[in-house]
Amino acid sequence: MVGALLLVIALAPALAILLIILTRRPSLSTWLNLIASIIAFAAAAVLPWLAQSQAHVYWAGYIIIDALGAWVVLCAAIVYLLASIYAVGYMRLLDEEERLPVFYALFAGFALTTLLGPMMNNAGLYWIAIELTTLVSTFLVAFERAAESIEAAWKYIIVVSGGISLALLGTVLFYWAGSLVIGPSYDMTWTALRNAAPHMNPTLLTLGFLLVLIGYGTKAGLAPMHTWLPDAHSEGPTPVSALLSGALLNTAMIGIIRYLSVVDAADAGPLPRITLVALGIVSLIVAALFIVRQEGIKRLMAYSSVEHMGVIALGVGFGGALGIAGALYHMINHSLNKSLMFFGAGSMMRSYRTKEIGGIHLVSRRFPVVGALWLAGAVAITGAPPFGLFASELTILRAGLETKATWAAFVMAGLLIVIFIGFLNHFRIMYYETPEHDNGVQGTVSAWCALPMWLALLPLLGLGLWWPDAVWGYFGSIAHALGNGALIGGSPP
Amino acid sequence: MLTAHLNPLASSLFSLIAIASLLLAFVMLGSRWLRHYLYAFAAESWLIGILSAAVGLYGNYPELYLIAILTVVFRGGLLPYLIFRIIRRLHVSREVHEILQPSSSLVIGALAVIFALGVSSRIGSQLGMSGTVVVLALTVMLSMKLLGFLMLAARHEALSHILGLLVLENGIFLGAQILVPGMPLLIEIVILFDLLIVVACFGLLVQYLMTHVGTTSSLELRRLVG
Numbered sequence: 001m002v003g004a005l006l007l008v009i010a011l012a013p014a015l016a017i018l019l020i021i022l023t024r025r026p027s028l029s030t031w032l033n034l035i036a037s038i039i040a041f042a043a044a045a046v047l048p049w050l051a052q053s054q055a056h057v058y059w060a061g062y063i064i065i066d067a068l069g070a071w072v073v074l075c076a077a078i079v080y081l082l083a084s085i086y087a088v089g090y091m092r093l094l095d096e097e098e099r100l101p102v103f104y105a106l107f108a109g110f111a112l113t114t115l116l117g118p119m120m121n122n123a124g125l126y127w128i129a130i131e132l133t134t135l136v137s138t139f140l141v142a143f144e145r146a147a148e149s150i151e152a153a154w155k156y157i158i159v160v161s162g163g164i165s166l167a168l169l170g171t172v173l174f175y176w177a178g179s180l181v182i183g184p185s186y187d188m189t190w191t192a193l194r195n196a197a198p199h200m201n202p203t204l205l206t207l208g209f210l211l212v213l214i215g216y217g218t219k220a221g222l223a224p225m226h227t228w229l230p231d232a233h234s235e236g237p238t239p240v241s242a243l244l245s246g247a248l249l250n251t252a253m254i255g256i257i258r259y260l261s262v263v264d265a266a267d268a269g270p271l272p273r274i275t276l277v278a279l280g281i282v283s284l285i286v287a288a289l290f291i292v293r294q295e296g297i298k299r300l301m302a303y304s305s306v307e308h309m310g311v312i313a314l315g316v317g318f319g320g321a322l323g324i325a326g327a328l329y330h331m332i333n334h335s336l337n338k339s340l341m342f343f344g345a346g347s348m349m350r351s352y353r354t355k356e357i358g359g360i361h362l363v364s365r366r367f368p369v370v371g372a373l374w375l376a377g378a379v380a381i382t383g384a385p386p387f388g389l390f391a392s393e394l395t396i397l398r399a400g401l402e403t404k405a406t407w408a409a410f411v412m413a414g415l416l417i418v419i420f421i422g423f424l425n426h427f428r429i430m431y432y433e434t435p436e437h438d439n440g441v442q443g444t445v446s447a448w449c450a451l452p453m454w455l456a457l458l459p460l461l462g463l464g465l466w467w468p469d470a471v472w473g474y475f476g477s478i479a480h481a482l483g484n485g486a487l488i489g490g491s492p493p
Numbered sequence: 494m495l496t497a498h499l500n501p502l503a504s505s506l507f508s509l510i511a512i513a514s515l516l517l518a519f520v521m522l523g524s525r526w527l528r529h530y531l532y533a534f535a536a537e538s539w540l541i542g543i544l545s546a547a548v549g550l551y552g553n554y555p556e557l558y559l560i561a562i563l564t565v566v567f568r569g570g571l572l573p574y575l576i577f578r579i580i581r582r583l584h585v586s587r588e589v590h591e592i593l594q595p596s597s598s599l600v601i602g603a604l605a606v607i608f609a610l611g612v613s614s615r616i617g618s619q620l621g622m623s624g625t626v627v628v629l630a631l632t633v634m635l636s637m638k639l640l641g642f643l644m645l646a647a648r649h650e651a652l653s654h655i656l657g658l659l660v661l662e663n664g665i666f667l668g669a670q671i672l673v674p675g676m677p678l679l680i681e682i683v684i685l686f687d688l689l690i691v692v693a694c695f696g697l698l699v700q701y702l703m704t705h706v707g708t709t710s711s712l713e714l715r716r717l718v719g
Contacts, residue, residue, distance in 0.1 A: 165661040185675030
């Protein structure tokens with residue numbers, strides 16, 4: 001059953017790509033991509049239920065679907081679906097009719113690689129999947145062919161390839177450390193690594209982990225390796241921004257989580273977790289500084305992604321049942337909310353014909369419904385109740401207070417407040433300040449663009465108000481499967 | 494473990510190749526001319542191909558012969574040829590803007606090698622392998638990584654960036670051959686193909702850069718800040 005679902009998730013985008021390339025018809029490619037995203041989402045939605053009790057391994061041990069992987073696949077599939085709906089409306093505005101098949105083929109390919117990444121059971125294959133996401137998405141970032149897009153794509157591929165090559169070095173060191181225990185040739189599965197970890201050399205393991213952390217941390221957008229992120233997120237077409245931020249970053253984060261559980265098994269001291277927490281704090285600091293004085297609307301959202309990856313890194317770094325639960329809960333909230341924010345930003349950007357925050361004004365008067373949705377999303381993304389992010393950030397704070405690194409929790413709380421004020425101040429300007437000279441707006445936001453915003457906001461509200469016991473149990477089982485590691489002896493209740 | 498019972502001849506051959514590759518990395522670091530840079534890269538790839546074959550011979554890993562051929566054909570032949578074509582088409586023969594003079598980057602590179610030696614000799618002594626070819630392989634792997642990053646940071650020409658990235662990967666290949674010759678074949682093949690795709694991507698991007706930005710120097714890439 002799970003195997004069949006995995007096949008569906010992989011084949012739906014793959015078939016869509018094939019048919020798009022064969023037919024090359026703009027309108028047909030739009031529908032093919034949309035149908036593929038609906039099928040992939042439907043299959044991914046039931047995956048967590050089926051994978052909760054035990055991990056399923058397929059294809060000679062190369063593919064795994066466990067509770068953690070299923071959760072990240074679900075997050076990616078949600079964003080793929082929302083972004084595909086939004087793309088129907090948005091790509092019409094770009095007026096690139098004849099290049100639509102190319103766009104959708106690449107878009108489905110990008111979604112396919114992000115969906116496959118979390119399923120990889122072999123550390124080397126996981127690296128290849130992450131590298132493939134870079135290769136495909138570079139062309140999407142450069143799609144608009146403006147000088148800025150190409151600059152962003154170039155920075156993206158250079159910075160991320162350089163970073164990811166560190167992850168490859170780390171992977172080789174892990175394999176080497178394992179080969180001293182298991183023997184010269186073995187399948188580098190996560191389980192094999194975790195089982196061999198207690199006998200591996202701790203220094204080598206720590207070095208390998210730090211390299212992997214920097215490598216995949218570059219891809220996940222943790223500061224100070226985040227430099228590609230604001231450019232790539234702001235210069236690509238908006239559906240691509242959403243997929244980059246909401247799906248790709250999580251796919252890179254899962255690698256860090258899996259490697260961390262290997263290092264936990266080896267009991268290699270607190271350094272790996274301390275480094276992860278430090279990267280999280282640095283990400284929050286960088287995000288806070290750049291959010292407060294940001295001028296570009298999509299760059300604002302991009303720095304908010306840096307912030308959220310920082311929060312997830314803190315949750316994972318604190319560890320324990322609470323930390324993991326908070327981090328994973330934050331992942332799905334981030335996926336939903338960041339899609340919503342990018343969709344709103346994209347629509348406003350097109351309507352006001354500017355990328356600057358200063359050029360957008362009186363949004364609620366011009367776009368009552370979409371404006372309200374976007375504002376609600378802005379309140380949600382800064383972590384205000386009653387939305388899901390409040391719950392997940394609070395959980396991570398609690399996890400932090402239970403460890404000995406309480407300072408990190410206090411710093412995190414302070415920076416989140418700074419970001420709250422800075423972020424919402426931009427929205428105050430866009431919504432309530434009367435402009436000196438009014439450029440007017442162009443057109444309306446189509447139903448295709450408004451629908452995914454509803455679809456993102458309503459579950460977000462639901463996740464904030466009601467957190468079922470089953471979800472707690474699910475996160476608990478993931479934390480247990482990862483070995484319940486936590487920072488400096490702080491044990492969960 | 495291959496390196497545990499290695500005859501002295503093989504051990505010195507591996508060391509020789511590793512040190513020669515490191516020297517070639519320094520040649521790249523010190524050269525102003527992109528063409529020399531490229532020749533050094535091709536020679537380094539050939540050396541790594543020879544190393545694969547030697548490890549295959551002495552360690553009895555027949556699949557490494559295939560990897561040796563792939564390395565020589567792709568990284569020693571096809572990749573340099575493709576980049577050479579781009580160089581000719583773009584009419585960039587040398588690095589125009591340099592943040593660091595080649596001489597000062599050589600000094601920094603030497604410091605990087607000392608740092609790498611420090612790290613790897615510590616790990617080597619913990620594993621009880623100090624003085625073996627393992628420490629050398631680890632040193633070369635880490636220092637080529639650092640040198641590659643130095644090349645990426647100290648140069649602006651887009652082509653130097655591509656070559657810098659390739660040096661990063663060369664270091665890993667070299668180290669991996671000696672340290673983990675048993676790493677599954679699948680992965681190494683895919684990495685080779687992966688690199689081809691990278692270069693295809695890069696060639697395309699360089700063209701884009703030329704047509705739209707008008708230069709291949711990353712110094713001009715400063716529209717997106719903050």
